[in-house]
Amino acid sequence: MIAVVDIAVTWLWVAFLVLWFLAGLASKRSVQVQSGGSRLLQSALVLLGVALMFNLHHWITSGWLAVQLMPENAPIVLSGGTLTLAGLLFCVWARVVLGRNWSSAVTIKQDHQLVLRGPYRIVRHPIYTGLLIALLGTAMIIGITRAFVGVFVIGLGFWLKSQTEEQFMLHQFGAQYVDYRQRVHALIPFVL
Template sequence: MNPMAFIWLVYAAWILLIVYLTVSAFGAKRDTEEHMPQRLGLMVAMIAAFLLPRLSIFRFVNFAPVNAVLSSIGVVVTVAGMAFLVWARQSLGGNWSQIVSSKQGHELVTSGPYRFVRHPMYTGGLVACIGSAIVVGGGFVFLLILLGAIFLWRVGAEDRLLARQFPEEFPDYARRTKALIPFVW
């Protein structure tokens, strides 16, 4: 298979994921307050991730395409991460939010992938970024780094929000379920 085909597969998968997340957002419950800085921060991070590899100092991350075996593994990892993310999004239903925010009629979801980790959408997104970085390099390397930092901040922020909203249920759920990596952290 042509190495460029793997790159196009990864980009096509991301486009499909973005379309899915955009369309599925229409059924989400309303946020109780607006958080424009969070939305802008996420957008700036994604734009920066794909502009940074264009700077000569960071050209070393533009290592793709690699061999077909490694690219195949990267595509499988990308799709697996996205599948986990979509499963988590489906499990959340109307409780999903693009930002860290309380929802009207918010419910604590502990089923589906939330049985294994408290933040499976972040887990899936990071795994998809790792697979994409293997295949494409460049912007996905920086996306992994920047989203990783944002997701780590959001894990803490979401845990604090859920602890306030669900003072009876969340502490027990947090004790029995790891944040991002099953059985580890």
């Protein structure tokens, strides 16, 4: 059963990435884009986190990053698979609600709208929240320290990107966004 969940989670990520790419083709034209420098740092952190999580170059084979933190047993793997699925579904929900305003880079789109419904009533950055939940679930399945460190590094990249988004939204929507920020937490409901 553990192998089935592992395979299912792999295919969930593949399907998610393909869907994400295809949905991005329908985005509105950008009228303001973040600087290349800030995007480079955020992207580098996310790529480093992914490399750590999935040990892409098999360069971590010993040391504290290779320590098995969670046992590979059915309850842990099922819980991780459930979190992965829930996080990815939350992302897709947020992406559907955001519609053509979405972009992989921080942008202001032509006729940009401030979306306050659906998962955006729960957190201001539900795509990052969903991805972090999904990545945490996948890290549980992997169970090795490097996977959890990878989630942390990716989370840092998302946090930096969210700070840039916050500035763009404040500039574009002013007091309306200030009010939204006071009512809705950024990444974790009722906490952060």
